[in-house]
Amino acid sequence: MGAMFESIMLICFGLSWPLNVIKTYKARTTQGTSLPFILLIVTGYIAGITAKLISGQLNYVLIVYLLNLVIVSLNVVVYFRNLSLDKKGALCNA
Numbered sequence: 001m002g003a004m005f006e007s008i009m010l011i012c013f014g015l016s017w018p019l020n021v022i023k024t025y026k027a028r029t030t031q032g033t034s035l036p037f038i039l040l041i042v043t044g045y046i047a048g049i050t051a052k053l054i055s056g057q058l059n060y061v062l063i064v065y066l067l068n069l070v071i072v073s074l075n076v077v078v079y080f081r082n083l084s085l086d087k088k089g090a091l092c093n094a
Contacts, residue, residue, distance in 0.1 A: 003057070003059055003060070003061050006061050007060065007061050007064050010061065010064040010065060010068055011064060013068065014064065014067060014068040014071065017068065017071040017072050017074075017075065018071055020075060021071065021074045021075055021078055024075060024078050024079070024082065025078050025081075025082075027082065028082060028085050029082050029085065029086055029089075030079060030082045030083050030086055031086075033075075033079055033082070035076070035079055038072065038075045038076055038079065039076070041072050042069065042072050042073060042076065045065055045068055045069040045072060046069065048065045049062065049065045049066065049069065052065065
């Protein structure tokens, strides 16, 4: 029963990340985006995955953790893409 509620929590968090990736990608800027915050979330998912592996609880919840980690990691990729666009824009305006 605990795994089911943990999965529900992860799914609720996980549904917001794809929307954030799309919004950030369309924004084409890092303004309003916090890399330390994103990395903190990535670290949390890695810790959750590590806990599952150490405890031997290899169930469907681990798949949800991995999926969320991949999606949040896309935010990191988009952040650096937008950072590059910000720098190019600054050079054009200089």
